[in-house]
Structures are given as C-alpha cells and as structure tokens.
Amino acid sequence: MSGPLHGIRVIEVGHMLMGPYCGMLLADLGAEVIKIEPAAGDIARSIGGLQVDGHNCYFASLNRNKRSVVLDLASADGQQALGRLAAQAHALVTNLRPSAIRKLGLTHDALRRHNERIVCVALTGFGLDSPYADQPAYDYVVQALTGIMHLTGEPGGPPVKTGYSAVDNSAGIMGALGLLAKIVEGRGGQVDIAMYDVMLSQMNYLASATLNGGEASRRCAMSAHPYIVPAQLFRTADDWLVLFITHDDFWKIFCERVGRPQWLGDERFATMHARSRNRETVIGELAELFALGTTAHWLDRLGGSGIVVSGLQTLEQALHGEQAKARDMVVDIELAQHRLSLVGNPIKVAGTTTGYAAPPRLGEHTALYTGPHET
16 A cells, blocks of 8 residues: 555554544555454454445445454464564554453553554543443443433434444544654654543533533534524425524625525624524524425525535435545445445545555455464
C-alpha cells in the first residue's frame, strides 16, 4: 500500500469494531497493519450471514488492507512471536479488556523491552485504570451511561440509541489520532482511550451548559437544536424537510423566499434570540407552512439561497447518490468471482490515491511474519 503512512507498521490485536476500525483507517492511509487473531479468528468473521466469495461482509467492512497472523498470545511461543513483531513495529492497537491487555502483555510497559519507541494504544470502555475499568462495555452501554440515550428520541418517549455504532467508531478515530500524535512526537508510550471519555467529550457544548449554568439536559421534539430556532425536522405534504437557519441574514432570505415578509417585522420572529424565546410559536407557524407543500416544492423555493435545507435520504439512497460517487465513497474490490463493495476512507489526501485490498483470510500472513513453525 502507498499513502502518507507508508512505512509505518502497526500491530492490531482487535475484535469486532472499535479496534479494527482504528486499524483500518491507518491501513487505508498506507500503514502496514498486522492483525493478530486467535485460532478461531476475530468474532467479527462470524457476525451476520452475508458473504462475498467467502468474505464475511461485516468483517470486510472493518478489515480491508490488513494482514492476518494467527497467534496464541496466551502461549510462550505466541509471546515470543509478539515480541519479535513489536521489535519492528511503530505501534500496537488493542481493544481487549484492561485485564486481558495486561495479561497478554499488550502495554508499553510490557513491550518496551523489545522496543522502547513503540506506541501502545488501549481502546477500552472505561480506561485502563478506573472504578469501572474491567466492567464489560459495548457501544450500547456507553450510550446509556453518558447521557446519549437520555438525549435521543422524542420528548416523553423511551430512550433511544443512535442508529449506528457511534461510540465504537468515534473511539476508533480517537485511537488513530492518539497513535499518530505519539509517532509524530517520536517517543514511545501508552495511549489510553476510553469509550466513556470519548462520548463525554462529544457532549461539549451541552456539557458546558450543565457544568457552568446548571442547565438540565433535555430532548427537543423533531430532533430540534436546543438553542437555534428553526433548526429541526418538519413534515411536508409528502415527506420530511430539514431546516437549519443559523443567523438573521438567512432568516430574512427565508421569509422572502417562502412568502412571509410579515415575519420580519414581528418581534417574536425577528431575531435569533426572539425565535429561541418563542420557540413554540415560531415552530408552530413553520409547521403549518411546510405542510402546505411537498418537500420538492420547498427545496425548489429555498434552493440556491445559502440556507441550509434538505430532504431526507435512506442509507441506500446516500450510497447510490451523486455525492457519494463524486467523493469516491463507495469502492469496489475485485475478488476471484465477484465484486466486494465497501464504504471508502473519508480522508482525502492531495496527490494520493487510496488503494483498497481485500480483507485477509484468517492466518493468511502467519508464515510471512512469524515463520511456518508458528501457530
């Protein structure tokens, strides 16, 4: 693989999503990522039933461009092989539990005897050292414990998780950032990334309001922004519309485009602060207005104005739309008999074309990296 990380070698001891996603981002950018798996393989190889030419699609979506090495890290031979790999690696990424990370020698303290400059990234639920450190943590649990579920959904309804694995993906990205920060620094060491911490950090302005102003977190109907009005979903005559007006210049344009110039002189509507104070009145008027026309009608009226407005798309529509095509966000990997289609890497680097190789078969590169005698 070529790319800005060409020449960087990363060992991945990961399973499921968080660790493998971190490793794949690095591999897409040219890093040599050696995925260490037990004899049974990453559990992701058996999730879901969809396969293309024998490649599990769940696994493929997180493990392209990598090498697979089968090692029993609980054995003396496996530990010796790990030490040899660590001696030649820039970094190691793992998302096992803290107790397993320490038991298997996947920390900088354990590996520094092989390579003082190796960067070890631990992606865990609650950190390597904390009151919850060895409690099991999945995306769902962290969403439940950091307020995300409490904030998501309609007021009065049940708590709702995000529609995708927001915690695992976010922590994987943070892991890649921490890893590269230490490599740029030029010193080895331990990077400790907790899913819990990552999601609290993403509460940023909501957390600031709670910490500094005592504001209680709350849900807003129709996925509305807590401060900006209007910024939410609206029903139209046939579907949905998303509208987000951030300042008064755009509000003026909006009123003119939709034929409501009288709102500009209404003190309840005229400014951002006024609209926020009179949220229910403003939203009620807008809801009645948007119900009079189709989504296409309103997009035509507001298009080209600079106002942030859109309809809704399904994932299927997004994947097959012109934007994804223009950004090369759906990529095809040619296999022996069929084509494996995956979402591409979002990091576009000028002068570099990202290459995409098939995910490795289990143990495909064991002999290459450890010799044929290793198992």
